[in-house]
Amino acid sequence: xxxxxxxxxxxxxxxxxxxxxxxxxxxxxxxxxxxxxxxxxxxxxxxxxxxxxxxxxxxxxxxxxxxxxxxxxxxxxxxxxxxxxxxxxxxxxxxxxxxxxxxxxxxxxxxxxxxxxxxxxxxxxxxxxxxxxxxxxxxxxxxxxxxxxxxxxxxxxxxxxxxxxxxxxxxxxxxxxxxxxxxxxxxxxxxxxxxxxxxxxxxxxxxxxxxxxxxxxxxxxxxxxxxxxxxxxxxxxxxxxxxxxxxxxxxxxxxxxxxxxxxxxxxxxxxxxxxxxxxxxxxxxxxxxxxxxxxxxxxxxxxxxxxxxxxxxxxxxxxxxxxxxxxxxxxxxxxxxxxxxxxxxxxxxxxxxxxxxxxxxxxxxxxxxxxxxxxxxxxxxxxxxxx
Numbered sequence: 001x002x003x004x005x006x007x008x009x010x011x012x013x014x015x016x017x018x019x020x021x022x023x024x025x026x027x028x029x030x031x032x033x034x035x036x037x038x039x040x041x042x043x044x045x046x047x048x049x050x051x052x053x054x055x056x057x058x059x060x061x062x063x064x065x066x067x068x069x070x071x072x073x074x075x076x077x078x079x080x081x082x083x084x085x086x087x088x089x090x091x092x093x094x095x096x097x098x099x100x101x102x103x104x105x106x107x108x109x110x111x112x113x114x115x116x117x118x119x120x121x122x123x124x125x126x127x128x129x130x131x132x133x134x135x136x137x138x139x140x141x142x143x144x145x146x147x148x149x150x151x152x153x154x155x156x157x158x159x160x161x162x163x164x165x166x167x168x169x170x171x172x173x174x175x176x177x178x179x180x181x182x183x184x185x186x187x188x189x190x191x192x193x194x195x196x197x198x199x200x201x202x203x204x205x206x207x208x209x210x211x212x213x214x215x216x217x218x219x220x221x222x223x224x225x226x227x228x229x230x231x232x233x234x235x236x237x238x239x240x241x242x243x244x245x246x247x248x249x250x251x252x253x254x255x256x257x258x259x260x261x262x263x264x265x266x267x268x269x270x271x272x273x274x275x276x277x278x279x280x281x282x283x284x285x286x287x288x289x290x291x292x293x294x295x296x297x298x299x300x301x302x303x304x305x306x307x308x309x310x311x312x313x314x315x316x317x318x319x320x321x322x323x324x325x326x327x328x329x330x331x332x333x334x335x336x337x338x339x340x341x342x343x344x345x346x347x348x349x350x351x352x353x354x355x356x357x358x359x360x361x362x363x364x365x366x367x368x369x370x371x372x373x374x375x376x377x378x379x380x381x382x383x384x385x386x387x
Contacts, residue, residue: 013268021279093241190233310371326352335366
């Protein structure tokens with residue numbers, strides 16, 4: 001395969017490790033400076049130019065997009081997508097994960113641990129918001145901060161209010177989060193590739209520092225995660241639409257609390273701590289995915305009008321509960337069951353003999369008129385329809 005690594009830092013550990021892993025596996029690998037691209041938008045001919053020359057054909061792209069060029073970098077990734085090139089993480093997923101508020105909003109819809117958080121613009125809303133998240137101490141975060149920069153611990157309500165007011169006066173977007181005291185100065189990072197946690201480490205802050213980031217002098221050690229932490233990391237990665245992610249979690253008394261889902265996680269700290277060749281595992285995953293890239297049905301002009309995808313829960317009163325796929329009415333109504341989520345276990349392409357149970361979540365493709373009949377009228381929160 002011919003693979004491009006989009007990176008402005010060709011000599012960084014992560015970029016070098018990825019390039020060397022690809023070369024070891026027999027691939028052609030080039031590191032391309034993201035800022036040196038130009039995008040050509042023409043009818044039926046999406047194209048990219050690199051250093052003034054039309055870019056040759058690539059099989060896959062590994063985006064290592066820095067926070068300083070997120071907008072342009074994701075535009076380049078998006079252009080690769082329009083050209084039919086597999087991208088390890090999609091442009092949309094990168095944008096979503098980079099926005100701390102947006103990612104928390106999306107995760108909050110699911111049963112997944114996150115610290116109580118608030119986002120306000122008005123000065124009058126600051127104190128009520130602090131109380132809503134559980135009162136001081138609280139963490140004040142800049143939405144655009146990275147590597148622990150722009151993360152402040154406020155011990156009292158008055159200090160928190162003063163910090164927030166100061167930051168807001170400089171037009172900064174600020175997030176307020178409950179401080180998970182039992183995890184002070186300590187967190188875990190789970191490295192997810194595909195549907196698995198391939199490595200995990202615990203990070204500890206130095207001295208009185210509460211931020212455990214390696215860039216701030218934190219130490220690392222290999223750790224074996226409890227299943228609930230692995231499940232949370234994988235679930236969060238999938239919810240945000242990422243293929244590869246570093247999921248940072250606080251170890252709360254009631255289980256994992258997602259701090260951040262990083263779409264361009266560094267490799268040096270976790271490879272050093274665990275001794276695992278994560279770069280090699282990333283290329284192994286890419287080899288499996290390049291032949292079968294994701295398809296957005298909404299962009300397929302061949303999708304017949306009136307057809308779409310829906311996801312819905314099967315209630316106890318549903319006529320589907322207790323019946324096999326072959327014996328229920330779905331197939332007769334031109335509806336295919338693509339997968340079933342049964343007790344958090346996903347069954348893909350279930351057989352006709354599979355019996356549907358109350359509480360199952362079905363992902364189906366077919367006529368929208370038939371799919372709408374399956375959506376519970378009082379369960380609007382579960383409705384996901386894509387035409």
